[in-house]
Amino acid sequence: MTAADRLAALESLDSETLCARAETALAALVEVMNRETTFLRAGHMREATALTAEKTQLAQDYVGLARAVQRVSARLKAEAPERVEALRRRHESLATQMAENLRVLATARSLTEAVLTDVARSVGATTAPKTYGAPGTAQRAQSETIQGLSINRAL
Structure with missing residues:
Protein backbone atom coordinates (compact mmCIF):
# COMPACT_ATOMS: atom_id res chain seq x y z
CA MET A 1 0.00 0.00 0.00
CA THR A 2 1.44 3.36 -1.01
CA ALA A 3 1.43 6.50 1.11
CA ALA A 4 -1.28 7.96 -1.12
CA ASP A 5 -3.42 4.84 -0.56
CA ARG A 6 -2.95 5.06 3.21
CA LEU A 7 -3.86 8.74 3.18
CA ALA A 8 -6.97 8.07 1.06
CA ALA A 9 -8.01 5.30 3.46
CA LEU A 10 -7.68 7.66 6.42
CA GLU A 11 -9.62 10.39 4.62
CA SER A 12 -12.49 7.99 3.97
CA LEU A 13 -13.00 7.29 7.70
CA ASP A 14 -16.01 8.85 9.37
CA SER A 15 -15.33 12.09 11.24
CA GLU A 16 -15.54 10.66 14.75
CA THR A 17 -13.19 7.76 13.95
CA LEU A 18 -10.62 9.94 12.19
CA CYS A 19 -10.57 12.48 15.02
CA ALA A 20 -10.40 9.73 17.65
CA ARG A 21 -7.47 8.04 15.91
CA ALA A 22 -5.65 11.38 15.56
CA GLU A 23 -6.23 12.17 19.25
CA THR A 24 -4.96 8.73 20.30
CA ALA A 25 -1.83 9.06 18.16
CA LEU A 26 -1.23 12.57 19.49
CA ALA A 27 -1.64 11.49 23.11
CA ALA A 28 0.82 8.60 22.61
CA LEU A 29 3.38 10.90 20.98
CA VAL A 30 3.11 13.47 23.77
CA GLU A 31 3.46 10.71 26.38
CA VAL A 32 6.65 9.27 24.85
CA MET A 33 8.12 12.76 24.48
CA ASN A 34 7.36 13.44 28.14
CA ARG A 35 9.16 10.24 29.12
CA GLU A 36 12.14 11.17 26.95
CA THR A 37 12.30 14.66 28.44
CA THR A 38 12.12 13.22 31.96
CA PHE A 39 14.96 10.77 31.24
CA LEU A 40 17.11 13.51 29.73
CA ARG A 41 16.57 15.85 32.67
CA ALA A 42 17.64 13.04 34.99
CA GLY A 43 20.74 12.35 32.89
CA HIS A 44 19.56 8.91 31.77
CA MET A 45 20.76 9.15 28.17
CA ARG A 46 20.52 5.44 27.38
CA GLU A 47 16.90 5.24 28.49
CA ALA A 48 16.06 8.36 26.48
CA THR A 49 17.83 7.00 23.41
CA ALA A 50 15.90 3.73 23.72
CA LEU A 51 12.69 5.69 23.06
CA THR A 52 13.86 6.99 19.67
CA ALA A 53 12.34 4.24 17.52
CA GLU A 54 9.00 4.43 19.32
CA LYS A 55 8.93 8.22 19.12
CA THR A 56 9.77 8.13 15.40
CA GLN A 57 6.99 5.64 14.66
CA LEU A 58 4.44 7.60 16.68
CA ALA A 59 5.44 10.83 14.96
CA GLN A 60 5.05 9.22 11.53
CA ASP A 61 1.62 7.87 12.50
CA TYR A 62 0.50 11.25 13.79
CA GLU A 92 -0.97 23.18 20.24
CA SER A 93 0.09 21.33 23.41
CA LEU A 94 2.23 19.07 21.21
CA ALA A 95 4.02 22.14 19.86
CA THR A 96 4.74 23.27 23.42
CA GLN A 97 5.94 19.79 24.40
CA MET A 98 8.18 19.58 21.33
CA ALA A 99 9.77 22.94 22.13
CA GLU A 100 10.50 21.79 25.69
CA ASN A 101 11.83 18.44 24.45
CA LEU A 102 14.16 20.17 21.96
CA ARG A 103 15.39 22.57 24.65
CA VAL A 104 16.23 19.69 26.98
CA LEU A 105 17.91 17.78 24.12
CA ALA A 106 20.05 20.82 23.30
CA THR A 107 21.02 21.22 26.95
CA ALA A 108 21.93 17.53 27.25
CA ARG A 109 23.99 17.68 24.08
CA SER A 110 25.80 20.82 25.21
CA LEU A 111 26.53 19.33 28.62
CA THR A 112 27.78 16.07 27.11
CA GLU A 113 30.00 17.95 24.68
CA ALA A 114 31.46 20.07 27.49
CA VAL A 115 32.20 17.00 29.62
CA LEU A 116 33.86 15.17 26.74
CA THR A 117 35.92 18.23 25.84
CA ASP A 118 37.12 18.52 29.44
CA VAL A 119 38.04 14.82 29.47
CA ALA A 120 39.94 15.20 26.19
CA ARG A 121 41.87 18.17 27.58
CA SER A 122 42.67 16.28 30.76
CA VAL A 123 43.88 13.24 28.85
CA GLY A 124 45.99 15.45 26.60
CA ALA A 125 47.48 17.28 29.59
CA THR A 126 48.62 14.07 31.25
CA THR A 127 50.59 13.01 28.17
CA ALA A 128 52.91 16.01 28.26
CA PRO A 129 56.33 15.23 29.78
CA LYS A 130 56.92 16.59 33.26
CA THR A 131 60.69 16.12 33.42
CA TYR A 132 63.76 17.80 31.97
CA GLY A 133 66.30 16.17 29.75
CA ALA A 134 70.09 16.28 30.07
CA PRO A 135 70.48 19.74 28.47
CA GLY A 136 67.91 21.22 30.90
CA THR A 137 65.00 21.43 28.44
CA ALA A 138 61.64 19.73 28.61
CA GLN A 139 61.61 16.32 26.99
CA ARG A 140 59.43 15.78 23.96
CA ALA A 141 56.52 13.41 24.18
CA GLN A 142 57.24 10.00 22.75
CA SER A 143 55.17 8.71 19.87
CA GLU A 144 53.80 5.86 22.01
CA THR A 145 51.93 8.26 24.28
CA ILE A 146 48.30 9.16 23.77
CA GLN A 147 48.00 11.77 21.04
CA GLY A 148 44.38 12.74 21.58
CA LEU A 149 40.88 11.55 22.17
CA SER A 150 38.27 10.99 19.50
CA ILE A 151 34.83 12.35 20.34
CA ASN A 152 31.64 11.34 18.56
CA ARG A 153 29.48 14.45 18.83
CA ALA A 154 26.33 12.83 17.49
CA LEU A 155 23.62 12.74 20.13
Whole structure:
Protein backbone atom coordinates (compact mmCIF):
# COMPACT_ATOMS: atom_id res chain seq x y z
CA MET A 1 0.00 0.00 0.00
CA THR A 2 1.44 3.36 -1.01
CA ALA A 3 1.43 6.50 1.11
CA ALA A 4 -1.28 7.96 -1.12
CA ASP A 5 -3.42 4.84 -0.56
CA ARG A 6 -2.95 5.06 3.21
CA LEU A 7 -3.86 8.74 3.18
CA ALA A 8 -6.97 8.07 1.06
CA ALA A 9 -8.01 5.30 3.46
CA LEU A 10 -7.68 7.66 6.42
CA GLU A 11 -9.62 10.39 4.62
CA SER A 12 -12.49 7.99 3.97
CA LEU A 13 -13.00 7.29 7.70
CA ASP A 14 -16.01 8.85 9.37
CA SER A 15 -15.33 12.09 11.24
CA GLU A 16 -15.54 10.66 14.75
CA THR A 17 -13.19 7.76 13.95
CA LEU A 18 -10.62 9.94 12.19
CA CYS A 19 -10.57 12.48 15.02
CA ALA A 20 -10.40 9.73 17.65
CA ARG A 21 -7.47 8.04 15.91
CA ALA A 22 -5.65 11.38 15.56
CA GLU A 23 -6.23 12.17 19.25
CA THR A 24 -4.96 8.73 20.30
CA ALA A 25 -1.83 9.06 18.16
CA LEU A 26 -1.23 12.57 19.49
CA ALA A 27 -1.64 11.49 23.11
CA ALA A 28 0.82 8.60 22.61
CA LEU A 29 3.38 10.90 20.98
CA VAL A 30 3.11 13.47 23.77
CA GLU A 31 3.46 10.71 26.38
CA VAL A 32 6.65 9.27 24.85
CA MET A 33 8.12 12.76 24.48
CA ASN A 34 7.36 13.44 28.14
CA ARG A 35 9.16 10.24 29.12
CA GLU A 36 12.14 11.17 26.95
CA THR A 37 12.30 14.66 28.44
CA THR A 38 12.12 13.22 31.96
CA PHE A 39 14.96 10.77 31.24
CA LEU A 40 17.11 13.51 29.73
CA ARG A 41 16.57 15.85 32.67
CA ALA A 42 17.64 13.04 34.99
CA GLY A 43 20.74 12.35 32.89
CA HIS A 44 19.56 8.91 31.77
CA MET A 45 20.76 9.15 28.17
CA ARG A 46 20.52 5.44 27.38
CA GLU A 47 16.90 5.24 28.49
CA ALA A 48 16.06 8.36 26.48
CA THR A 49 17.83 7.00 23.41
CA ALA A 50 15.90 3.73 23.72
CA LEU A 51 12.69 5.69 23.06
CA THR A 52 13.86 6.99 19.67
CA ALA A 53 12.34 4.24 17.52
CA GLU A 54 9.00 4.43 19.32
CA LYS A 55 8.93 8.22 19.12
CA THR A 56 9.77 8.13 15.40
CA GLN A 57 6.99 5.64 14.66
CA LEU A 58 4.44 7.60 16.68
CA ALA A 59 5.44 10.83 14.96
CA GLN A 60 5.05 9.22 11.53
CA ASP A 61 1.62 7.87 12.50
CA TYR A 62 0.50 11.25 13.79
CA VAL A 63 1.77 13.13 10.74
CA GLY A 64 -0.22 10.82 8.46
CA LEU A 65 -3.35 11.34 10.51
CA ALA A 66 -2.79 15.09 10.72
CA ARG A 67 -2.48 15.28 6.94
CA ALA A 68 -5.73 13.38 6.53
CA VAL A 69 -7.46 15.68 9.04
CA GLN A 70 -6.12 18.73 7.24
CA ARG A 71 -7.25 17.51 3.83
CA VAL A 72 -10.84 16.85 5.01
CA SER A 73 -11.02 19.70 7.52
CA ALA A 74 -14.14 21.23 5.98
CA ARG A 75 -16.06 17.97 6.37
CA LEU A 76 -14.74 17.46 9.91
CA LYS A 77 -15.68 21.00 10.99
CA ALA A 78 -19.22 20.44 9.70
CA GLU A 79 -19.69 16.96 11.19
CA ALA A 80 -17.65 17.07 14.43
CA PRO A 81 -16.69 20.68 15.28
CA GLU A 82 -16.08 19.96 18.97
CA ARG A 83 -13.71 17.07 18.16
CA VAL A 84 -11.82 19.26 15.68
CA GLU A 85 -11.45 22.00 18.29
CA ALA A 86 -10.23 19.51 20.91
CA LEU A 87 -7.75 18.13 18.41
CA ARG A 88 -6.52 21.64 17.59
CA ARG A 89 -5.92 22.40 21.29
CA ARG A 90 -4.06 19.12 21.79
CA HIS A 91 -1.96 19.83 18.70
CA GLU A 92 -0.97 23.18 20.24
CA SER A 93 0.09 21.33 23.41
CA LEU A 94 2.23 19.07 21.21
CA ALA A 95 4.02 22.14 19.86
CA THR A 96 4.74 23.27 23.42
CA GLN A 97 5.94 19.79 24.40
CA MET A 98 8.18 19.58 21.33
CA ALA A 99 9.77 22.94 22.13
CA GLU A 100 10.50 21.79 25.69
CA ASN A 101 11.83 18.44 24.45
CA LEU A 102 14.16 20.17 21.96
CA ARG A 103 15.39 22.57 24.65
CA VAL A 104 16.23 19.69 26.98
CA LEU A 105 17.91 17.78 24.12
CA ALA A 106 20.05 20.82 23.30
CA THR A 107 21.02 21.22 26.95
CA ALA A 108 21.93 17.53 27.25
CA ARG A 109 23.99 17.68 24.08
CA SER A 110 25.80 20.82 25.21
CA LEU A 111 26.53 19.33 28.62
CA THR A 112 27.78 16.07 27.11
CA GLU A 113 30.00 17.95 24.68
CA ALA A 114 31.46 20.07 27.49
CA VAL A 115 32.20 17.00 29.62
CA LEU A 116 33.86 15.17 26.74
CA THR A 117 35.92 18.23 25.84
CA ASP A 118 37.12 18.52 29.44
CA VAL A 119 38.04 14.82 29.47
CA ALA A 120 39.94 15.20 26.19
CA ARG A 121 41.87 18.17 27.58
CA SER A 122 42.67 16.28 30.76
CA VAL A 123 43.88 13.24 28.85
CA GLY A 124 45.99 15.45 26.60
CA ALA A 125 47.48 17.28 29.59
CA THR A 126 48.62 14.07 31.25
CA THR A 127 50.59 13.01 28.17
CA ALA A 128 52.91 16.01 28.26
CA PRO A 129 56.33 15.23 29.78
CA LYS A 130 56.92 16.59 33.26
CA THR A 131 60.69 16.12 33.42
CA TYR A 132 63.76 17.80 31.97
CA GLY A 133 66.30 16.17 29.75
CA ALA A 134 70.09 16.28 30.07
CA PRO A 135 70.48 19.74 28.47
CA GLY A 136 67.91 21.22 30.90
CA THR A 137 65.00 21.43 28.44
CA ALA A 138 61.64 19.73 28.61
CA GLN A 139 61.61 16.32 26.99
CA ARG A 140 59.43 15.78 23.96
CA ALA A 141 56.52 13.41 24.18
CA GLN A 142 57.24 10.00 22.75
CA SER A 143 55.17 8.71 19.87
CA GLU A 144 53.80 5.86 22.01
CA THR A 145 51.93 8.26 24.28
CA ILE A 146 48.30 9.16 23.77
CA GLN A 147 48.00 11.77 21.04
CA GLY A 148 44.38 12.74 21.58
CA LEU A 149 40.88 11.55 22.17
CA SER A 150 38.27 10.99 19.50
CA ILE A 151 34.83 12.35 20.34
CA ASN A 152 31.64 11.34 18.56
CA ARG A 153 29.48 14.45 18.83
CA ALA A 154 26.33 12.83 17.49
CA LEU A 155 23.62 12.74 20.13
